[in-house]
Amino acid sequence: AVLSLLVTLIVLFGGYFAHQWFNVEKPLKNMIQSTPHVTLEELRVNPDRIEIRLNADENFSLASDYIPLREKLCSLAGKRQVNIELTDRADALLEKAWNRMAFGVTEAVVRKRYTQIPEAVEREAETAKIRHEVAMDEQFVYVALHHHDHSLYRVLPLEAGKGGEGA
Secondary structure (H helix, E strand, O other): OHHHHHHHHHHHHHHHHHHHHHHHHHHHHHHHHOOOOEEEEEEEEOOOEEEEEEEEOOOOOHHHHHHHHHHHHHHHHOOOEEEEEEOOEOOHHHHHHHHHHHHHHHHHHHOOOOOHHHHHHHHHHHHHOOEEEEEEOOOEEEEEEEEOOEEEEEEEEOOOOOOOOOO
16 A cells, blocks of 8 residues: 555656646746847746746847747746746946936836836936836836946836836
């Protein structure tokens, strides 16, 4: 009876881990590897959520790279929540610029005046002389700041009360 129980547990857990590897982890890794300008740092698959940490190069675009990648990863994840974190390589100038523009961006999100977001970001970016990118979809506002080889990414939820993705 004990041997039968042991074999059954090995088959069940082995099948679960094999299913998770072949049907979840491997397709996610393949999708990330096929995306230009980004490399996978960490992938953690839990029963209710998937956590991904990515490293983006200076040519990475939130609008043309991140948003389509996020949509594809969410479709592969099924019912699991997907949290994507973009690793920052921020310098003091980017941090200072973000801290100045964060109030304007947050206020625009809370008041649902989304057209003010690019204005707030552009105003501070021009003052700091840094490159910037702003994008938006149905769920999030995406802000990227670049200065030489440094970058800072922020993903802010459009609905108050929801946490943003770590970016």
